[in-house]
Amino acid sequence: MGSVLAASSPNPSPPASSIAGAGNPELTVPPGFSMPPVSPVVPSSSAAPGQEVEAELTLPNPGAFEECHRKCKEVFPMQMEGVRLVVNKGLSNHFQVNHNVMLSTLGDSSYRFGATYVGTKQMGPAEFFPVMVGDMDNGGSLNAQIIHQVSGRVRSKLAFQTQQQKFVNWQGDAEFRGEDFTAAVTMGNPDVLVGSGIIVAHYLQSMTSSLALGGELVYHRRPGEEGSVMSLAGRYTGNNFIATLTVGGAGAHASYYHKANDQLQVGVELEASTRMQDTSVSFGYQLDLPKANLLCKGSIDSNWMVGATLEKKLIPLPLSLILGAFLNHRKNKFQCGFGITIG
16 A cells, blocks of 8 residues: 555655745655545525536545545654755746755765756646656656646656666556546556566545545566555545544554644544554644744654654745654654755
8 A cells, every 4th residue: 555666665765855845855746646625516596406406416526545644644743863954946937946955864964956847737726737846866866756637637647766877666647536536547667578567556436525435456466476455445524524544454544633723733543564563553743833933743652752843934034944853762762853944
């Protein structure tokens, strides 16, 4: 379950920042492959009675299968270590470059150069296609993605990763969004001559305006070995909460997201792996103080790992400061990080 690149890559290098999040040092895909659910159309008072009934029965699009747990995961802080400097510079309305310098005491220090191009084809208020995102480190390793809206309902994505002069991973995605369902197929590292590759199929269907059910099928094949794993998922969306459960042969994943108010959001995750014979529970929160331009995130899990990050925007300057600290009580290990984002 999850991205094919993440499952098959040996040790992918950390991505650079993107145009979508100047305050986030990690690479995120800008408005592209995953769209938010479409709200049902509210009929006007002048509509005919038959049209009103049809509009009331219209179910919303449930979104992408891989986004089922996304809202809860966004509450948790991202682990950081060392010193990071990110500089973003927009060269035009469609093109931006960024520089990322990482100094680490645990791993190798690195420099990454990234570029983002957003096309002129507008499909929504803040959605333009095609989108091309890429970054390269000082060792020559490259991460790149190309996202394009083929039609009003079909979206495609091509991603590949290299380590120095060798291709490590590449995958192609195709997604179709109907009125009340989403279907997607992903193919990763296909090799016709050797007879290997990974295929992932997703389907998510809105049963009611609040409940969505779906499934995932992962099939992998290589010389002398092949197998498949199937998972089922259910998501219930309330006025201020989202509860999601995924169960399959690889384990179970449950999450609960709750928005207490405009400033406070909390999330709880339970993950159980049949292969690792391990179960963990995590609690996270996000506190947003817009008047102080502060964003605080914190978490604690059943392995006694406690962490928190603090992000401060120095308005009117295009500058953000990020502080992070994480302590593993069980292993008695502590790490902290400091980041500066300009632009």
